[in-house]
Amino acid sequence: MRPKWVVVLLVVSLVGNALELSLYARAEWRSHQESQKFGEWVQSLAVSKNPKVVVKEFEPRMQALEQRKNRWETELQWQDFQQQPDSAIDKAALDSVASIARQKYELLYQSRRALSAVDDPKLRTRMERRWRQQMGIGE
Amino acid sequence: MKQRWLYVLLVLSLAVNAGALGFYGVSKYRDWRRNQRYLSKEFKPGTTWHQLDRLFADLKKSRAPHFDTLHAATREIGLLALEPNPDSARLNAALDRIARATREEHRLMRVPNRAFLGLHRPEKLEFWRNRFKVEYDSILRVDSGTAVQPEEER
Numbered sequence: 287m288r289p290k291w292v293v294v295l296l297v298v299s300l301v302g303n304a305l306e307l308s309l310y311a312r313a314e315w316r317s318h319q320e321s322q323k324f325g326e327w328v329q330s331l332a333v334s335k336n337p338k339v340v341v342k343e344f345e346p347r348m349q350a351l352e353q354r355k356n357r358w359e360t361e362l363q364w365q366d367f368q369q370q371p372d373s374a375i376d377k378a379a380l381d382s383v384a385s386i387a388r389q390k391y392e393l394l395y396q397s398r399r400a401l402s403a404v405d406d407p408k409l410r411t412r413m414e415r416r417w418r419q420q421m422g423i424g425e
Numbered sequence: 426m427k428q429r430w431l432y433v434l435l436v437l438s439l440a441v442n443a444g445a446l447g448f449y450g451v452s453k454y455r456d457w458r459r460n461q462r463y464l465s466k467e468f469k470p471g472t473t474w475h476q477l478d479r480l481f482a483d484l485k486k487s488r489a490p491h492f493d494t495l496h497a498a499t500r501e502i503g504l505l506a507l508e509p510n511p512d513s514a515r516l517n518a519a520l521d522r523i524a525r526a527t528r529e530e531h532r533l534m535r536v537p538n539r540a541f542l543g544l545h546r547p548e549k550l551e552f553w554r555n556r557f558k559v560e561y562d563s564i565l566r567v568d569s570g571t572a573v574q575p576e577e578e579r
Contacts, residue, residue: 292431299438306445337499357564362531364561366538367554376535384528388520391502395516398506421503422496 337390337420339397340413341404348397351390358382394421468544476544484537491533494526 339348361379365371398417404410418424464472498519505511505519542550 289428289431292428292435296431296435296438299435299442302442303438303445306442310445353567357567359531360561360564362535363538363557366535366542367550367557371539380528380532383531384524387527388524391499391520391523395502395506398503417503417506421506422500423503423507 333420337394338416339394340417341397341400343400344393344397348390348393351386351393355383355386355390358386467546467549469546472544477541480537480541484534487533488530491526491530494522495530498522498526 339345358379361375362383365376365379401410401413401417404413460474464474468477501519502516502523505516542553545553
C-alpha cells in the first residue's frame with residue numbers, strides 16, 4: 287500500500303476511535319444523569335406518596351389509616367387476579383381508598399396546625415421543612 | 426522507520442475500532458436475547474415489548490390529569506395549613522378533590538393492570554396469583570375485621 291493511503295486510512299481510523307470514545311463518554315454521562323434523575327424522582331415520589339404527619343401525637347391515627355389503605359389496595363389488586371372480579375368489592379374498595387385519602391390529608395392538615403404547640407424550635411423547623419417538601423411548596 | 430510506526434499505529438487503531446464495534450454488537454445482541462427470553466418465559470406467544478410499552482404509556486397518559494389534580498390539591502392544603510385563618514370551605518373542597526382524584530387514579534389502573542395480567546402465560550399467572558395470595562391472606566389476618574365493607578360504613 288502506498289504511504290498516502292496508509293495516512294488516509296489512519297486518519298479515518300483515528301477519527302473512528304475518537305467518535306467511539308466520545309459516544310462511550312456520552313452514554314456514560316447520560317446514564318449517570320439518568321440514574322441521578324431517577325434517584326431524585328424516587329425520593330420525591332416517596333415523600334409525596336407517603337406524606338408524614340408533622341406532630342408525633344398524630345402518628346397512631348396515620349398508621350391506622352395507612353393500614354386500612356394497604357388493605358383496600360391489596361383487595362383491589364386481588365380482584366385483578368380474579369377471572370370474574372366482584373364489582374361490589376371493586377366499588378367498596380375504590381370508595382374506601384378515596385375516603386382514606388381524604389382522612390389522611392385532613393389528618394396531615396391538622397398535624398400541621400398543631401405544629402405551633404411543639405416546644406423544640408429545631409424540631410419545629412425540621413418539620414416545617416418536611417411539610418413544605420411533601421406538600422410541594424417551595425421554600 | 427517512520428513508515429513502520431505508521432503501520433503499527435494503523436493496525437492498533439483498526440483493532441480498537443473492530444474491538445469496540447464487536448463489543449457493542451455482542452452486548453446489544455445479549456440484551457436482545459435476555460429480553461426475548463424474559464418475554465417468552467412470562468408472556469403469551471406473540472406478545473411484544475411495544476405492546477407492553479403501549480400499555481404503560483396509555484396508563485401514564487390517562488392518569489396524568491388526576492396526578493395534576495392531586496398535586497394541586499395537596500399544595501393548596503399545604504398552603505391553607507400555613508394561613509392564620511384558613512377557609513374551611515376551601516379546605517373541604519381540596520379534600521374532596523383529593524378523594525375524587527385518588528378514586529379515579531385507582532379506577533383507571535384497573536384496566537391496564539388486568540390487560541397486563543391477561544398477557545401472561547396461564548402457568549405464570551397462576552404463579553403470581555399464588556404469590557400474591559400469601560400477601561393478601563397475611564393482610565387479611567392482620568386486619569381483624571375481614572368482612573368487606575366500604576370505609577364510610579365503619
